[in-house]
Amino acid sequence: MIRCENLTKIFGDSVVLDNVSFSVSKGEIFSIVGPSGTGKSVTLKHLVGLFRPTSGKVFLQDEEVSSASGKKLEKIRERFGYLFQGGALLGWLSVAENVALPLKELTRLKEDEINRQVMDALDAVGLKDAADLFPAEISGGMQKRAGLARAIVRKCDIVLYDEPTSGLDPVTAITINNLIKRINKERGITSIVVTHDLANALLFSDRIMMIKDSKVVINATPDEFVASANKDVQEFLDAQFITEESYKRMKVEYEKKQ
Amino acid sequence: MVVTRESVFNKNGKSFFKVILLQMCEMFAAIGMSVIMMCEALSAFPLLFFKKDSRKNVFSQMYIVGIRTLPVITVVGLFTGMILGLQVGLALTKFNQESFLGAAVMLSLIREMAPFVTGICLSACVGSAIAAELGTMVVNDEVAALEIMSISPVRYLVAPRLGALAVMSPFLAFYACVLGVVGGGLIGWTQLAVPFRQYMVSAMSIALPKDLFVGLFKSLIFGIVIGVVSSREGFSTKLGATGVGKATQRSVIISFLLILVLGYMVTRAFYLEF
Numbered sequence: 001m002i003r004c005e006n007l008t009k010i011f012g013d014s015v016v017l018d019n020v021s022f023s024v025s026k027g028e029i030f031s032i033v034g035p036s037g038t039g040k041s042v043t044l045k046h047l048v049g050l051f052r053p054t055s056g057k058v059f060l061q062d063e064e065v066s067s068a069s070g071k072k073l074e075k076i077r078e079r080f081g082y083l084f085q086g087g088a089l090l091g092w093l094s095v096a097e098n099v100a101l102p103l104k105e106l107t108r109l110k111e112d113e114i115n116r117q118v119m120d121a122l123d124a125v126g127l128k129d130a131a132d133l134f135p136a137e138i139s140g141g142m143q144k145r146a147g148l149a150r151a152i153v154r155k156c157d158i159v160l161y162d163e164p165t166s167g168l169d170p171v172t173a174i175t176i177n178n179l180i181k182r183i184n185k186e187r188g189i190t191s192i193v194v195t196h197d198l199a200n201a202l203l204f205s206d207r208i209m210m211i212k213d214s215k216v217v218i219n220a221t222p223d224e225f226v227a228s229a230n231k232d233v234q235e236f237l238d239a240q241f242i243t244e245e246s247y248k249r250m251k252v253e254y255e256k257k258q
Numbered sequence: 259m260v261v262t263r264e265s266v267f268n269k270n271g272k273s274f275f276k277v278i279l280l281q282m283c284e285m286f287a288a289i290g291m292s293v294i295m296m297c298e299a300l301s302a303f304p305l306l307f308f309k310k311d312s313r314k315n316v317f318s319q320m321y322i323v324g325i326r327t328l329p330v331i332t333v334v335g336l337f338t339g340m341i342l343g344l345q346v347g348l349a350l351t352k353f354n355q356e357s358f359l360g361a362a363v364m365l366s367l368i369r370e371m372a373p374f375v376t377g378i379c380l381s382a383c384v385g386s387a388i389a390a391e392l393g394t395m396v397v398n399d400e401v402a403a404l405e406i407m408s409i410s411p412v413r414y415l416v417a418p419r420l421g422a423l424a425v426m427s428p429f430l431a432f433y434a435c436v437l438g439v440v441g442g443g444l445i446g447w448t449q450l451a452v453p454f455r456q457y458m459v460s461a462m463s464i465a466l467p468k469d470l471f472v473g474l475f476k477s478l479i480f481g482i483v484i485g486v487v488s489s490r491e492g493f494s495t496k497l498g499a500t501g502v503g504k505a506t507q508r509s510v511i512i513s514f515l516l517i518l519v520l521g522y523m524v525t526r527a528f529y530l531e532f
């Protein structure tokens with residue numbers, strides 16, 4: 001569904017993405033992991049045309065995103081929901097108004113229908129009580145969850161999550177991860193998740209890609225990922241104390257809970 | 259693509275002349291971008307009045323531009339008039355021509371000084387705030403979030419601000435002019451013994467409708483220039499918080515220079531007959 005071909009991005013003199021190619025099929029949960037500052041957020045932004053690649057192409061089905069502009073780009077972007085790393089809420093709108101914005105601007109729903117959907121989305125991320133507060137009045141984790149509610153409130157085909165659970169407490173993080181999984185299953189939405197939480201990524205993703213030093217290190221299923229002999233992958237797994245055995249145990253536990 | 263998010267050119271390690279050349283290119287690109295942005299914002303004006311939300315937005319911007327700057331404009335307008343009154347009055351008393359004080363103060367205010375000082379105040383009070391606000395929004399991905407929702411940042415953010423500036427700037431210039439004339443009169447009356455009545459008669463008899471219209475036209479242009487320049491600077495913010503500071507600074511400097519230059523050009527166009 002989404003295809004990146006030899007994506008290269010150079011800012012000034014620094015190469016942030018170097019020949020990154022991958023594709024994500026419909027209905028998949030695709031996780032991107034990697035050390036800080038390797039261009040994960042930049043990759044996501046390329047998928048919706050917020051950055052133009054220095055070279056290489058990005059496709060959504062048969063349409064080229066990386067060269068689209070104007071109405072064509074708008075059409076493409078309408079299919080995406082996007083959770084930004086910092087939440088990116090508008091400061092002068094309340095949480096509920098922020099979440100309502102895509103519905104108000106992109107759909108022709110009635111006011112009470114919008115309100116209902118906004119409340120549902122806020123309920124799903126556990127922010128119902130904060131609906132009338134302003135972004136500056138809530139914590140960073142709450143801002144992120146409000147951003148998540150805004151990303152998923154509208155029916156779209158693909159949702160991009162930039163670190164949905166970083167900065168959240170473990171219990172809320174699990175709720176959010178389950179929410180991502182549930183949305184993906186119920187609505188058949190393709191999800192691309194940038195995350196540092198490798199353990200959870202291994203459990204809920206269909207595929208995992210690791211980027212390091214602006215290159216793709218591995219792009220594999222969770223099982224293959226854990227079994228990989230690649231030095232960087234092993235280092236990354238070690239850092240979070242994940243071994244093949246512990247992964248298998250986690251997986252059993254996880255599947256019991258589903 | 260008004261929001262670029264990255265430097266257009268890489269100037270690292272280039273020779274001096276190349277850097278100058280690239281900078282010139284960047285300048286022309288900025289001018290072109292500003293013109294495109296202005297046209298897009300102007301074409302979005304009718305839309306602003308259809309939607310309830312955006313109408314509310316325009317009024318709140320007008321409040322920020324028109325009402326919140328009143329204290330500053332009041333002081334600036336009054337003192338500009340007082341300074342003019344004192345300086346011109348002192349010069350005129352040398353030739354025993356104090357009766358023309360009103361005319362001199364009025365003409366310089368209505369034609370030049372009122373739009374000029376209003377423009378400077380607006381660029382310092384409002385333009386800088388616009389650049390900083392939009393710049394912060396770019397850095398925090400809020401503008402990107404709008405773009406993802408297919409909400410044009412120009413329509414949603416620039417148009418209300420530009421509209422508010424364009425509408426309020428002439429009103430504020432008029433207000434500054436009135437206060438300035440009164441200030442000059444007070445100085446003439448208290449310090450130079452020019453009767454207030456005589457001052458006002460002289461002031462009102464010299465001012466033509468043309469002077470008023472050209473003055474207001476000038477301040478309309480200044481309002482638009484401030485809005486466009488500070489929005490563009492805000493949108494081209496790069497590199498985090500320092501970038502926001504730079505954008506704010508540049509927006510004030512560029513608006514200031516353009517106000518001076520365009521002020522001269524408008525005057526030249528309307529007052530120098532061939």
Ligand SMILES: Nc1ncnc2c1ncn2[C@@H]1O[C@H](COP(=O)(O)OP(=O)(O)OP(=O)(O)O)[C@@H](O)[C@H]1O
Pocket residue numbers: 011016035036037038039040041042043085263264265496497
């Ligand atoms: N607009 C920009 N202009 C110049 N350089 C940029 C820009 N945006 C990002 N970069 C650079 O690209 C690199 C990758 O940034 P990115 O935000 O994608 O990292 P990341 O992998 O998301 O890291 P993190 O896990 O900390 O979020 C950084 O070194 C950053 O300096």
Ligand SMILES: [Mg+2]
Pocket residue numbers: 040041042085162
């Ligand atoms: Mg990131």
